[in-house]
Amino acid sequence: MAFALLRRYKRSPYRQNAPIPYGAGALDCVVLDPVRLPMHRAEVSVRDVHGQEVVHGQTDPHGRFAATVAPGEYSLAVTAEGFTPVRRTFQSADGVRTTLDPMALEPAPAPSMPSPGAWRIDPDHTAVRFISRHIGLAEVHGRFNRFEGSLWIGERMEDSRLDVVIETASIDTGVAQRDAHLCSAEFLNVAKFPHMQFTSERFVHRGGSRWTVQGVLNLHGVSRNIALDTRYLGIGTGIMGETRTACSASTELHREDFTLDWRSMLQRGIAMIGATIRIELDIQAVPAQ
DSSP, rough: OOOHHHHHHHHHHHHHHHOOOOTTOOOEEEEEOOOOOOOOTOEEEEEETTTEEEEEEETTTTTEEEEEEEEEEEEEEEEEEEEEEEEEEEOTTOOEEEOOOOOEEEEEEOOOOOOOOEEEEEGGGOOEEEEEEBEEEEEEEEEEEOEEEEEEOOOOOOOOOEEEEEEEEEEEOOHHHHHHHHHHHHTTTTTTEEEEEEEEEEEEETTTTTTEEEEEEEEETEEEEEEEEEEEEEEOTTTTTEEEEEEEEEEEEEGGGTOOOOHHHHTTTTTTTEEEEEEEEEEEEOOOO
């Protein structure tokens, strides 16, 4: 199948008719999955002999990647989530189209999972960040500085649980006046709602190191179902010899879902905070004592 795919690729009208710019060479390659089918959206990076990236892109729905580069020697790396990277070197010549042999990716070894039992989120090595737009223009980046959380790892990872509580008054955007405004009754109303809380309901494996953690977020007195797009990063050892596990996660919130609509500003045509807020988490946990 791989050779049949390559023959179709070589005979494609696009390849035959695509001109090579003057003073450059062309590169063509095909990326296949473990069952030798074309892999869409594999990341391809081309670097020169000095390690400088000169081309970066993704394969098309047919697993193809094509580029033009100056004559010289290059290294090519193909990566995809959950697969072992593949590397090749090639020589580009003026006016010559270089076609690499098909590259088949193989599944990467699964990272070690944390031991079943109770874990504690380490706030000193965890970040809770958010990104939103200010008056429809530039992005505002902020974080919450005070939070705590627990993680229970089940015998099956799918049966695990996560619980995180965040102090809303610890919001920090780097501007004291803005932080005070965000804490006011017009926004988070921290006097009435001093905490927000996420409690997981389900861990869903999406393949490789990717998981979806589904649960309920309680914010501003309103509870909504959300899903955290999570990447498991594995197990490591800290400076004191302690065992650590880590992951990164993100989700997108719609402020109206939590009654944060601030109609007085909208009536004046000012969307002070965008309709959506992106949440990004970098989490490290240690075994609970």
